Amino acid sequence: MASQPIKSSFSSGLSASSKLPTARRHSQPWLTGCLLVVSLTMSGCPLVWQRVSINETITPEAVTFITPGKTTFAEVVERLGAPDEITTLDDESTYTPFGQQRILRAPHTMSASSHGAVTRYRFIDLKRFAVNFTWGLQFVLNAPGAPTDVELEGGGIGMDELLIVFDSSWVVQQHAFAKHADASRYRLWPFDLEPPDDNQVVSF
Amino acid sequence: MTIARTMLTLALSLSLLNGCAFVRGNYGDNLNTAEVQAIKKGVTSRAEVAAHLGAPDRITEVNGREIFHYYHYDAKSGTVLFFSRTNVRSDDLYVMFNKDGIVDDVVYGKPADQIKFQFWPFGE
Numbered sequence: 442m443a444s445q446p447i448k449s450s451f452s453s454g455l456s457a458s459s460k461l462p463t464a465r466r467h468s469q470p471w472l473t474g475c476l477l478v479v480s481l482t483m484s485g486c487p488l489v490w491q492r493v494s495i496n497e498t499i500t501p502e503a504v505t506f507i508t509p510g511k512t513t514f515a516e517v518v519e520r521l522g523a524p525d526e527i528t529t530l531d532d533e534s535t536y537t538p539f540g541q542q543r544i545l546r547a548p549h550t551m552s553a554s555s556h557g558a559v560t561r562y563r564f565i566d567l568k569r570f571a572v573n574f575t576w577g578l579q580f581v582l583n584a585p586g587a588p589t590d591v592e593l594e595g596g597g598i599g600m601d602e603l604l605i606v607f608d609s610s611w612v613v614q615q616h617a618f619a620k621h622a623d624a625s626r627y628r629l630w631p632f633d634l635e636p637p638d639d640n641q642v643v644s645f
Numbered sequence: 646m647t648i649a650r651t652m653l654t655l656a657l658s659l660s661l662l663n664g665c666a667f668v669r670g671n672y673g674d675n676l677n678t679a680e681v682q683a684i685k686k687g688v689t690s691r692a693e694v695a696a697h698l699g700a701p702d703r704i705t706e707v708n709g710r711e712i713f714h715y716y717h718y719d720a721k722s723g724t725v726l727f728f729s730r731t732n733v734r735s736d737d738l739y740v741m742f743n744k745d746g747i748v749d750d751v752v753y754g755k756p757a758d759q760i761k762f763q764f765w766p767f768g769e
Binding site: 487490522 | 712732
């Protein structure tokens with residue numbers, strides 16, 4: 442008799458809550474099993490999202506403190522840390538995002554007076570996406586040479602660089618970004634979607 | 646039932662670990678802050694710096710000053726299922742000398758926070 446109230450309360454007052462754990466007990470193995478199947482199915486990596494970051498990105502907002510003719514090397518280092526490279530410059534050199542080159546002046550280049558210095562802060566972001574469209578055939582085709590590795594892959598490397606030119610007193614003369622960071626993106630289709638534009642031909 | 650569920654959960658956990666990789670690598674010796682602080686401006690000589698920190702990775706001359714450049718790279722990479730992310734950070738030390746070969750300036754920008762192991766390739 443003592444068990445009756447308990448039984449009745451279990452079957453009436455707690456019926457809703459008692460069904461929920463029961464349902465969960467049944468759904469957990471099912472859910473776990475599904476996750477196991479998905480996990481095992483995907484373990485061959487038919488999809489790949491890969492990203493490589495070298496150094497933290499320096500944004501234009503982070504260099505607003507730089508005032509040409511006023512900001513010193515010490516102040517730059519205090520805010521941005523040590524640069525990746527310090528190089529000298531001379532009268533004939535022009536500084537491009539790809540290094541010091543002896544070339545004629547061109548767009549997107551910087552020059553400075555002699556006996557100064559150039560510091561470079563480099564940061565790179567690489568994104569790659571790949572999908573293997575025939576990966577699933579390995580489960581239905583066991584024939585040797587079956588095309589189970591037909592892959593499309595696309596991505597980009599956004600290599601950006603902040604160049605700061607100092608004069609002989611280590612005061613900032615100019616600064617500029619290379620602005621290639623936007624090149625980093627995940628891309629599914631590696632082919633050109635539009636025909637090349639004939640107007641882009643440049644003649645000298 | 647409990648044993649079956651445990652086994653299933655264990656199998657799921659192991660399957661999720663399939664293909665997982667956490668890799669760490671570095672290039673060059675880690676620059677010790679205490680060793681850097683031992684370099685005194687106007688006191689320490691070029692030979693003492695070389696004896697203390699070893700030969701520099703690069704020697705350049707900028708603005709009439711000789712510069713010893715020491716660098717170190719640290720990389721951490723994580724891969725889970727089909728997501729992979731690798732973070733690399735450089736750590737640079739510049740020791741500048743005056744014409745007498747005495748330390749004129751030390752530039753050391755050690756990052757405040759360590760790079761993290763990450764596998765999620767999206768976002769920042």
